[in-house]
Amino acid sequence: MNIKEIAALCDVSTTTISRVINNDPRVTQKTRSHVKSIMKKYNYTPNAFARGLILNSMRMIGILCTNIDDPYYAKATSLIESEIKKHGYNSILGCTGNNLEDKIKHLDLLLKNRVDAIILIGSAFRENTENDHIRTAAKQSPVIIINGLIEIPGVYCVLCDEKESIIQNVRLLTEQNKRNIMYVYDVLTYSGLQKLSGYRIGLELCGIKKEISVSVKIGADINEIRNTVADALKLFPETDAIMASEDFLAIGAQKAMAELGKNLPLIGFDNSRYAQCATPSLTSVDNMLDSICPIAVKLLIDLLNGKKVPSKIIMPTELIERETFVTKKSSTV
Amino acid sequence: MNIKEIAALCDVSTTTISRVINNDPRVTQKTRSHVKSIMKKYNYTPNAFARGLILNSMRMIGILCTNIDDPYYAKATSLIESEIKKHGYNSILGCTGNNLEDKIKHLDLLLKNRVDAIILIGSAFRENTENDHIRTAAKQSPVIIINGLIEIPGVYCVLCDEKESIIQNVRLLTEQNKRNIMYVYDVLTYSGLQKLSGYRIGLELCGIKKEISVSVKIGADINEIRNTVADALKLFPETDAIMASEDFLAIGAQKAMAELGKNLPLIGFDNSRYAQCATPSLTSVDNMLDSICPIAVKLLIDLLNGKKVPSKIIMPTELIERETFVTKKSSTV
């Protein structure tokens, strides 16, 4: 069933049908309702490809993340998808993995499919070498980066200040007289580097010389993480607090401590559901996806509507206190 | 840049360009490479909408789940997306929520976008009343259901035997002389009903009369779950084992037990990463997504290639033993 057949059935031209489809006012109420009833009767749906061909858009937005099976990306994707939908766009999803070639391939795929815009989730899309693929993509389609930062024209970033939040964590720990703070991390994406740098700066600002950083194998399971951290704890028995770059790592650290009969203050990152599931429950930095994602989508929609928008928006983070570490703000002894 | 311009630049017809694009052998090697070089030089990409219009396909597969921010759906989506990609298809993602109207709207959206097939993840897509929307969708496009079962022509289901796995769990618990088994659940989708029914059948088969089932508010956070289960444990202090319909609920139950100083055998469901994160780590039923998803995609691709495929594939589950419950298979005292 196509527009011509519907036109014939209604005894009007295809133009009129098109006008009805697109809510063009230049159709009498009578004709309009008649056409609508026929369309309903025959369950007619305009061909999206044909519309796409002319309008040069199928109202699709490409979302790329490295791995949707990571709760952080899942949450972001979930929030973005729901926002996008509100504005009448659909989401095409790609999970790229961490391989640069695959990221490029996915980007190309989205461009080939002529998406209206591209949203990259996470700083994994900023390579530490060059970012030509993103530069190229941005020339053809707006690119939004969630919690990542690349300064390229046509690329818009909405992120939280991860470095600063880690600096604050160090400060909070030192306020409780912790001077041997272990930092557990794995992947050194831009974000990973920011956090690591926050750790180092934090130590420096607090006058601490000794860094105890533990690098965990990327993609390690909980037992591998536990073992790695346990080894580190044996190596640095003076450790009196632990921070991790992600909740999952923090939980591995938690298990390591349990194994060694330790119970040090512990701060995770992402405030994921893992943090709630942990026993004791995990104090964690909330990276504000709940605010960032809607803001990013709003920015994108404004952009698509031709408005002027900022190229960079940075939010502060928030420490969610649970059982593994509490600040004593009101230290009324 | 379109096919005509490229044709002009190459001094050949659009037909030839098209042939090169589609790897049609009827082009000399010389022409082909020349065309290819020009295409590369001008960074030409055939318009996907135009191709879609003619071929009536953009090689897109629609994936629907209720909530990608649930690790179960996230894992399934991740596995499906990666399999689909291998076969040269892209994924368009929709998160519908649990509202029937929204599910219908999403289904319509996918059909409007003329996806090549639709994959529904989870039994939440089977309504307990009627399923006309799925019936209608299946008439226009193949529908695959992951871990859900609806017997409708054009709908293909790949699932695991959840009911049976719960029956087995009851049996394993009774073998350890547990007779007061609490069952914690929330949403009663088809899957939820299957599991609940497995619990009841299991009890019956083991000659247990007393059912202790606890219904938790849908969407409850970990504290609400803990409170609900704690109340139930106070009401039924004779409880000597707990099963849950999902890992997250099991963890809530775990926290309730901790609160009350209890330490009963506990079995979760889904074998999600939550199970690893729990302390003590959670014994859980693996619902075999790792096998189901590739099988489902394979079935789909076969279907799209016109092969005959089964309408229903059922896999057995597997109990992953961790700390909260271990079977004593080799009970050599």
Place this chain on the structure above:
DNA sequence: TTGAAAGCGGTACCAT
């Protein structure tokens, strides 16, 4: 208010 017809950018049939 309505309609005829020219595209949008490809593909595929039928010639050559």
Place this chain on the structure above:
DNA sequence: ATGGTACCGCTTTCAA
């Protein structure tokens, strides 16, 4: 091996 051209289903300009 290559090309001319009708056509996919819709939108939009221009004319009536």
